[in-house]
Every structure is written in C-alpha cells, then in structure tokens.
Amino acid sequence: MKKGPLSAFTRSPNKAANVLPIPPARQRLVIGNWKMHGDLDLCLETVSVLADVVTPQVGLVLCPPAPYLGEIRRLAQGTRLDMSAQNVAELSGGERTGEWSARMLAEVGCRYAIVGHSERRRHHLECDQLTAAKAQACLNAGITPVVCIGESQLERDNLLTEHILGRQLRHLVQIPGWREVVVAYEPVWAIGTGHAATPDEAQAAHAFIRACLAQTDPVAAAQISVLYGGSVNEHNAAALFAMPDVDGALVGRASLSPQALSRIYTAALRS
Numbered sequence: 001m002k003k004g005p006l007s008a009f010t011r012s013p014n015k016a017a018n019v020l021p022i023p024p025a026r027q028r029l030v031i032g033n034w035k036m037h038g039d040l041d042l043c044l045e046t047v048s049v050l051a052d053v054v055t056p057q058v059g060l061v062l063c064p065p066a067p068y069l070g071e072i073r074r075l076a077q078g079t080r081l082d083m084s085a086q087n088v089a090e091l092s093g094g095e096r097t098g099e100w101s102a103r104m105l106a107e108v109g110c111r112y113a114i115v116g117h118s119e120r121r122r123h124h125l126e127c128d129q130l131t132a133a134k135a136q137a138c139l140n141a142g143i144t145p146v147v148c149i150g151e152s153q154l155e156r157d158n159l160l161t162e163h164i165l166g167r168q169l170r171h172l173v174q175i176p177g178w179r180e181v182v183v184a185y186e187p188v189w190a191i192g193t194g195h196a197a198t199p200d201e202a203q204a205a206h207a208f209i210r211a212c213l214a215q216t217d218p219v220a221a222a223q224i225s226v227l228y229g230g231s232v233n234e235h236n237a238a239a240l241f242a243m244p245d246v247d248g249a250l251v252g253r254a255s256l257s258p259q260a261l262s263r264i265y266t267a268a269l270r271s
C-alpha cells in the first residue's frame with residue numbers, strides 16, 4: 001500500500017457494497033528538526049538547496065526554532081517546502097508568557113507542529129496527557145501534529161519498549177482527532193547518539209505501533225504515517241526507508257546540513 005502509485009482518490013469509486021475502498025497511500029515525510037540550532041544564514045542556505053528538490057510524492061518539512069519561522073516562510077514562498085513548529089501550547093490563548101497557540105502557527109504558515117518530543121518530556125516535564133492535548137489543539141487549528149513517542153535506554157534494557165509505547169499511544173487515541181496525526185517513533189537512546197535503530201528494530205517498533213492503533217481502528221492504523229527519528233543520516237536513511245512500516249524520518253543533527261537533508265530526502269523519494 002505504501003508504495004502503490006494509485007490511491008483511493010485516483011481510482012474510480014467501487015460501487016460494490018461489500019468491498020472496502022482501497023485506503024489512500026500513507027503520506028511520506030522527511031522533517032528536519034533543527035532543535036535549538038541554526039541562524040538566518042542556515043535558513044537561506046537550506047531553502048536554496050532544498051527548494052528545487054521537493055516533489056509531491058514525499059513531503060519535506062523544515063522545523064526551525066520559532067524565531068526563524070517567519071524567515072523560512074518568506075524564503076520558501078512559492079516552493080513545495082512545508083514548515084513545522086517544534087512545540088505548541090495546548091491552549092488556544094491566555095496569560096502564558098513565552099507560549100504560542102496552534103492558531104498562531106497556522107496563521108504564519110505552519111502545516112505541522114512537533115508535540116511530545118523527548119526533549120520536551122525530559123526538560124519541561126511534559127507528560128502523555130499534555131502531549132495528547134497539544135495534538136488535539138493542533139488539529140483544532142488545522143495543523144497536523146507530529147506526535148513523538150519512544151522508550152529510554154533504561155526502559156529498553158528492562159524490556160519495557162512495548163509497555164512504554166503502548167502507554168503513550170493509549171493517551172493519544174483518547175483524543176477525537178487521533179486518526180489525523182503523524183506519529184514519530186523516536187527511541188530516546190538513539191537521539192543524538194550516532195546509534196540509530198537498525199532497520200529491523202525500527203520496523204518491529206513501527207509494526208507494534210500500528211498494531212496498538214489497530215486495536216482502536218484498524219483502517220486508521222494502516223493509514224497513519226509513522227516516521228522514524230534518532231540519528232538518521234544520509235548513510236542509514238535508505239535502509240530505514242526500505243522497511244514497510246517506516247514512512248519517513250524526523251531528522252535532527254543531519255538536518256543542519258542542507259546537503260545531507262537533501263540526500264536523506266532523495267533516499268525517501270527512491271524508497
């Protein structure tokens with residue numbers, strides 16, 4: 001299904017009452033999360049290198065620190081590049097100095113927002129409930145949340161990976177709009193370490209994520225995009241993208257090199 005050239009939207013509707021429609025192909029995405037790195041020069045260089053690389057087949061999303069969203073928007077105008085925020089408030093407004101709402105992100109051209117990144121969970125003590133509330137706030141404003149989940153090294157060592165992923169997903173499926181989210185499997189032990197999950201490890205986790213979601217809605221589970229994040233680079237990307245349940249990548253450090261991000265994107269395009 002992932003790589004089929006035809007989606008349900010391009011086939012003529014099947015009138016037979018007892019035949020399920022063919023689900024649309026999953027959206028494939030490469031997202032470059034700069035975290036708290038970058039500057040105006042990187043905005044210019046990244047858009048210059050990537051603007052002509054993007055095709056409709058795979059989304060390419062730049063996720064700079066919030067102060068640079070306006071600059072990316074200006075530079076990327078008229079291209080197929082999309083933009084994401086790294087964080088968003090769960091509220092639609094109010095007395096919350098230093099926060100911003102999903103509506104504001106939508107207004108300045110963000111199509112996505114990352115929620116529940118392990119660095120937010122660790123340094124800002126964000127929990128599963130708050131992450132789910134942020135995801136719903138995004139959906140209410142017409143933004144697609146990229147919901148990060150993943151286990152720590154200690155949890156992995158104690159064979160708790162499935163337990164942790166299951167808990168994180170249980171909270172997610174309680175929001176009404178969960179079928180519209182993008183999930184990013186980001187094992188904490190792989191983030192910033194240079195040790196990515198192997199393709200088989202990523203595939204096993206992604207299949208488990210889909211199986212968990214299928215307990216609530218099998219059709220939605222088959223259609224949701226599940227990205228892998230954690231030390232993705234231009235050398236390991238193609239093997240990860242070859243896995244049937246890996247629909248793209250959330251790239252950290254390597255996205256600070258526009259050339260590396262371009263090569264990762266090209267690997268996604270060829271998968």
Ligand SMILES: O=C(CO)COP(=O)(O)O
Pocket residue numbers: 033117186190191192193194229230231232250251252253254
């Ligand atoms: O956290 C990540 C992306 O959100 C992954 O970061 P790295 O690619 O630097 O490991």
